[in-house]
Amino acid sequence: MRARGEVRLVVPAKPEYIGLARVTTAGLASRLGFSYDEVEDLRLAIDEICFAMTGNEGRDGTLELRFLLGPEGITVEGRGHFQALGRQPELSELSELMLGALVDEHFLDGAQGPLFTLSKRHRPGPAKPQEADK
Amino acid sequence: MSGAGTEQGAGGTGGARTGEARPGGEFAEFARDRAPAQREQLVSAHLPLAEYLARRFANRGEPLEDLVQVASIGLVKAVDRFDPARGVEFSTYATHTIVGELKRHFRDKAWSVKAPRRMQELYLRLGNAVAGLGQELGRSPTIAELATELSVSEEEVLEALEAGHAYRSASLDAPAGEDGDALGAQLGAEDPSLEDAERRATLSPLLAKLPPRERLIVYLRFFENLTQSEIAERLGLSQMHVSRLLARSVAELREAAEPRAR
Secondary structure, eight states, X not given: OXXXXXXXXXXXXXXXXXXXXXXXXXXXXXXXXXXXXXXXXXXXXXXXXXXXXXXXXXXXXXXXXXXXXXXXXXXXXXXXXESOOOSOOOOOHHHHHHHHHHOSEXXXXXXXXXXEEEEEEOOXXXXXXXXXXX | OGGGGGGGGGGTHHHHHHHHHSTTSHHHXXXXXXXXXXXXXXXXXXXXXXXXXXXXXXXXXXXXXXXXXXXXXXXXXXXXHOOGGGOOOHHHHHHHHHHHHHHHHHHHXXXXXXXXXXXXXXXXXXXXXXXXXXXHHTSOOBHHHHHHHHTSOHHHHHHHHHHHOOOSOOOXXXXXXXXXXXXXXXXXXXXXXHHHHHHHHHHOGGGTTSOHHHHHHHIIIIIXXXXXXXXXXXXXXXXXXHHHXXXXXXHHHHXXXXXXXX
């Protein structure tokens, strides 16, 4: 997906900061014209994958997120900069299943980075009545 | 809660009782002299009580160290305000003060994340707009369309969405389902495929912990891949409600998979 814009966000790797990732994702997706359904899916997805990175307790360190906006949709790349890795981030069976239903592509590597990628393409619905194509 | 201080032994209740028993005890001395060294000594002697009480409030999404801090503030207040002449045991008095401090901490915390009234109202209007516009357009509306419909900015719509969803079950005393309504009574008979889905959802051990309606929603979204609007339509719920239940269920599943600290 060719990028036409990029936004970066670095937050402490704590659950209370994941909300910022949600808000940022939703804001950018909305800018790309994603529907309410799609925005809600993205919000759940980013939440899920960020929690997989930080764990419910959070970790010491930061979570760096790059939001790449393309003509077809949005890709979020995340990287954890953790002081001590402890339990390696991983996606549970249920998380895998959920992300599969919520986004087009997702990937998490707990050993390298740890890092993740998540992409969702925008599927425009029927033409908007207010700005019908000529 | 009167036995609270006993866990850590003499440092807690025992010391306090001695103070009360004798008129010349530590507390009476402190009440008279107000010497900082005495104060410090009394506080550190009862720290185990503060820690014990803080631990009882752990598991509610706040780090234990923070809670110990809060409890210690309560303890200092208790030491400062305690009047041995009243004939109440210090441990009883301090427990009361410390628990009060801890409760206030949680209340303030909850208050600070609580959505402003304006946002709550916008969230409610948003629910209607999602349903109304969705029907009108025959598809899920965009955030921009919702903003236009409600005469607010896109940012405000997003803010209201964020405010309206309890993504995290912040407190464990809030039980899962708000109503354990029997799903069968609600739908079932009219929609055999739904009944079937309900049965299949029960088969997944992952979902077993959720109340029936939440379980079905999670199942339809993630296993059957229906969209949130489709689920809303099938279950006869508003889409906002489906969003909210879904977000909450996911948070609960996550919580169940990896319970937080002790």
